[in-house]
Amino acid sequence: MKLSDFDFHLPEELIATRPAKPRPAARLLLAEGEAIRDLHVADLVDIFRPGDRLVLNNTKVIPARLTGQRQRQSAQGPVVAKVEITLLEPTAAGGWRALAKPLRKLAAGEVIVFSDQLSAEVVQKGETEVELRFNLAGDDFDAALAEAGQMPLPPYIAAKRAPDAQDRDDYQTVFARHSGAVAAPTASLHFDADLLAALRARGVEFTEVTLHVGAGTFLPVKVEDVTTHRMHAEWGEVTEAAAAAINATKAAGGRVIPVGTTALRLIESAGRGGQMQAWRGTTDIFIYPGFRFQIADALMTNFHLPKSTLLMLVSALMGKDRMMRVYDHAIRHGYRFFSYGDASLLIP
Incomplete structure (x- = not known):
């Protein structure tokens, strides 16, 4: 499996330097099986089903x-x-x-x-x-x-402009609780209080976990054989209550859908034999094609860098060829990429 297998051309103008306002106004690419639909994050109320459980990363970004x-x-x-x-x-x-x-x-x-x-x-x-x-x-x-301090904007945004006061709100989720991250769980930036309330009214359930996202999330892969890449370690926690809630959803036939790759990496680190376990420690889990998912049934995430470990992760979930077709569609239809960009909902 070569690093070049995960490369693609991204036009510079598709790199977002400011988020959509309001947050749920961001576009949403829904990839379900072979179908692709062009929607908006606000449409999640019509996509998710009663009994689905969203897993949210409640880490809080410090002005690092x-x-x-x-x-x-x-x-x-x-x-x-x-x-x-x-x-x-x-x-x-x-x-x-x-x-x-x-x-x-x-x-x-x-x-x-x-x-x-x-x-x-x-x-x-x-x-x-x-x-x-x-x-x-x-x-x-x-x-x-x-x-x-100032908010630690990703290099591809910081290269275009300096962080400012607006980023203190924009680069923080509305459910951030536990300080320690130096990068935001960016798929979660699309949620505001109104959207969360509408999803609850729909019957969607929520579980919070904590993974303190490190600066290593932006480190490039430097080996051509991607299977030899070593991931950075990040501290996380899944409580007993969180593990029990996720297991109850799986037992009832509901879908467990992490919001963001950080939440997905954490729950897959804590999964054993298809069951969630309470867990606390550091994880350096590397998810690439061939990985067998135990907990996640789908994933909401932004659009990622070429040759990145996060592109490898979504390729593991959806299949590499399928994922490259999704990205080709996103580029042709002007979706905005990276931390302040648009979202995708990936359902295998």
């Missing part, structure tokens, strides 16, 4: 992009230099793993000042990242980070 200043002494006196930091994940010791730009000029022991309230010491530096220890913790850290 920080700009600060480091001060060091030189023969000519103190030198102040700009440093850009992207937080990746907390460490067991209470620090944070982070990307830094420029990395090579940082040294252990240096202090980076982000605001009057927030600063961090460089604990250690590796080849690609640093470990930081902030001067604040808990609620004080969260408040200072909210003040100083």
